[in-house]
Amino acid sequence: MKSSKVKTLVLTGYGINADQELAAAFEQAGASVDLLHVKDLLAEPWKLAAFQIIGFAGGFSFGDHLGSGRVLSHMLKTRMKEEFQAFLNKGNLVIGICNGFQTISKMGLVPNISGKIEPELALVHNTSGHFINKWVSLKVNQHNRSPWLKGLGQMRVPIRHGEGRLVPGSEFVKNAIKDLNLAAFWYEGENPNGSYQALAGITDPSGRVLGLMPHPEASVHLDQDPCWPNVFGAHLNSSRHYPSSGMRLFMNAVEFCRNQL
């Protein structure tokens, strides 16, 4: 049975911070996960081909000192563009969360409307100028057919970022987001960072590449929500882990890949 497990790669190193919990979330969803240092992947780029899913976790890669995700995306793109193109062509899945979203958007993996793997949107400093950590409600785009989003209604997840304001690169990109239904999530009830149309996450046209600022990997137990127990009712007396909305995302991905195996 083990050989039929969906293989997921989560990158680590250089200031990526949320790699452990992202790996744990994929494992909980039934995938087998390899944590690989960025440097080890760059040394042996062919390793990427062994995986069905790659996850770019949150953090401060290279301190975000030159801009969020910039150095990491530059390194990966200049040295591994072909490998990533091949990875996408095989119909595999990509997720970039927070700093990971900043990285894959700068690499051009998302929204990748042109198909040329060129950056088409930017994630810049929040309008407040400050980092913010709080839980938000996300509305899910029911018209986006992304495998990541299957059956998702509302999502409760934390945001933890200073540079999460999504800015589309051009009118063309704005139109494509609308026409191709690339929006994945919108912030509900507020726009905590000033994003274009309160966008919290977006996919490529195939739906297989998802980038989002909030952290679904930090929302895998219902009681992680600071509104708990109000939102969900009384205390949870069973030891069972309920798949909450964040968890659902990872289960969707694993199920999609399992069906492809």
Next chain:
Amino acid sequence: MRIEVVNKIETGDGREAAVQELISAQFGPLIERIRVVDVYCIPDQLEPKAASIKTIFSDPIVQDWYIDQAAALAFGKDWNFAIETTFKAGVTDPVGITASEALWLEHGKEGHPPAFVQSGKQIVFYSRIDLRDEQLRDIAKLLHNPLIQRSEIRSYQDMASGNFFPALYKGVALGNVEDSLFIDIAQMNNDQLLSLSKDRLLALTLGEMIVIRNHFSDPKTQAIRAHAGLVSKISDVELEMLAQSWSEHCKHKIFAAEVDYRESENGKIQNIKSLFKTYIKDTTQELSAQRPDLRSVFYDNAGVVDFDDQHVVCFKVETHNSPSALDPYGGAITGIVGVNRDILGTGKGAKPIFNTNVLCFADPSTPDQDVPKGLLSPRRIMHGVHEGIIDGGNQSGIPTAAGGFIFDESYLGKPLVYCGTGGIMPREIGGEFSWIKHVLPGDLAVMLGGRIGKDGIHGATFSSLALDEESPSSAVQIGDPITQRRVRDFLLEARDLGLYRGITDNGAGGLSSSLGEMAQGSGGICIELEKAPVKYPGLSAWEIWVSESQERMSLAVDPALKEKFLLLARQRDVEATVIGSFTDSGFVDLKFNAKRVAYLSMDFVHEGLPAMKLQAVWQEDLQKRKSLGALSTKDSEHTKSLEALASALRNGVQTWQEVLGHINVRSREDLVRRYDHEVQAATKTKPYQGINQDAPSDGAVLRPVSGSQRGLSVTHGICPRVGDDDTAKMTLMAVDEAYRSHIALAGDPDKASLLDNFCWPDPVFGPDNSDGKYKMAQLVRANQALQAACRAYNLPLISGKDSMKNDARVGGKKISVRPTLLISLMGIVPDVRLTPASGFVSDGSIVYLLGPQSDALGGSVLEHQLQKQGTDHLGLAPDLDLIAAAKRYRRLADAIKKGLVESAHDVSDGGLVCALAEKALFANLGVDLNVDSLLYELETYYQGQNFSEEWLLACVLYGEGPSRLVLSLRPEAEAEFLAQFIGLEKSYLNRLGQVCSKNHVSISWNQTGAKNISLSLEQIRAAWKLDWK
């Protein structure tokens, strides 16, 4: 090459808002708008190809970039001036380091770049007012700290006429390496000894200098030195090492001193061998019989205790006060990444899983004219420290799970910046308990991580001195969380592969402390100082040995594993260098370019310092507050205070709102939201919870092991104002606050451990410290109370630290902090699902107050509020019956464990009315309560006292008596809940009323004339959630 990057005008830049906020808070609306330009000055060796500039330095979608061209000139002509700030030469520039490394990788190279990029920030100002030069300089001052940064100002005219900012700023002036100096200390008289200590910033006393003189005059020492090929004179390396090792910061001389303690009123005399041994170490020793979970206490960087069958946890809190007074941002970030390293260096190396910060400032709204010259304004300090904590924690990927902000005018001279980190380790690593470390003779001494520069020289000795106008800037460093993050990832990987044997961090005293301490394991050390990598040439031997440059660890590596260890370090881009080896020679043997520069016996370094002898006198007439006797009675003579109190209570609602908005009560949510408090996804109880995420928690609960519901509580207790009455009470209240919160979070009453962090004004009596004996007595009393509280609550002290010179001398005036003790608690929560909510959860629940009412108001927020209006203090602070409280907590813990308690929140600053207001916000549920039972309790308990009505009521509504919690429970659980307390004397369980769906907190009483005060939830939020700008 100079690269300038700026966000396109249509995109805007969120940082503009933050800078504007800062400027308008200080100067009002001077500035119309600003633009922020990022600047990179690139040395020739690193010059990139044009194509990569675009993607490395800018985001072409939203940014414009300029190469060797001024961005500001492209903005047009309507801006007025620009200020550019860069780091001074030699100061850590994390952005510059990242840029350099990225460019070096881009060139296909690895390792340490040959030159470094200088990063800068240019702010371009648009103003309708024609600002004068001094106004520009004031703004520039706000934007940078001259100690570590430089700023340049250019007007539009300057730039238009070709007067640009420099293409490259000056680097470190590279001097020649000076030979080690040998000083003939044996021939020096006392005056010469003292001036030697002062001139070299050694912070050694005459007595200590004499001990060194005697050692070097000893023929035996001279014979040994002659044999080692050394002159009998002391070298600068040796002198500096002794100063570091014997500093108050490293040696805790005051806590180790022999103390004669006397109480002047009753003549009681006590001789105490050492405060540390008597009240801290022995207390833990005594408790250890009933605490098998203690694994390593006092011997290592941090205390280690059991978490579960497979894991142990550790916790350490440090202070970084003096550096934060000089450079708030750098001081704080260095504090937090510094204590992270303590955890990395605990046992075989632990993984940091949470940070906590307790920050003590003067009121940020203190007017500039009230801030003595030479000191930074509290607003400036608070802003910088806060930013430092944000960056230090967030960038490191460690959640800032708990902490606090305390405001008091006594922190005007020095802020107190308490930084704590907790970590976790598997119980066993490589077949051995993880908390055991070894250093064997023959092991290689390895320095890992950052390089050595002149930054941070004399940090340890400097923090052992009072702050004055000439404090050295080299004592300040800036931590770089990203370099350290790489070090951390590498270390945990190397640990699990068994690639090193011993480890400790480099903090105060640098290599001299870390290697000196590790050498005790093997019995000696031999180091070749020139092998230690430096940031720039020109460092002399002693500077290399004592520099406190950041991000460094020291390790002992088995020679057989050397190659494997160094290979992994290279693979992880971490610099590791073998600089010598551990020996069993009994000596610290240092060489520099093949010449011996130090040969000190280990015995003399570690045991040569004789214990100090100190006097402590408890004089009640020096107590800042005394019993006001009849103040509380109807016929009091203190009519002014009583009238003020009566008037405050007549304006009940207004007073309630004022207390809610008091700087020590009001919501810290805006400040705390800028910390990442849940990276690692293990923070179960977050700082603010509830339906609007704005109700404060009593502490943090983490769930550190994936798949397990076992939790770790982290709480604090601190109440400096109570110390004006008696530091013993202050200590009891701080311990009680931390423990009470642990119980409220469903903590196991017998599985909590404490850290003690004392920050005191200088308690050593001397010519310029006339009340030193009293401050020492305050310290003694705090320690005695700490012991009593730990015994009563079964709380071992597993680690601690003291900072004993928190005074600032400016303009001939001394500003000393109030004696301050921070208690930090880490405990076990057996099942995090049982942690009650902090606030009211459901309509119809019954509200109880557990714990006794106190008849004292001293040290309370209400008192301070009245003092601000010119009234005198309100007498003594509340007492605490430890034994009764401990019993109540156990019963409560049982009730929580049985799931009978729906919510629990402690009563602290601002008293009962503030606790109730906070609880109501949780689920937007109101309460209708009656406090007659509390008034009745006060009257009957203090039988015979003729309380005034105002006094009674103030005690009930605003009193801050310890050991109290507001609880709520479902009506169906009430009978069983009450049954938990049967047979308990002094249960002090008062039923106050019920939670309701009304939109208010309403409190009524009949006892002293029927009355009612009520606030709507909107009013509560408006009063409590004030702006921090």
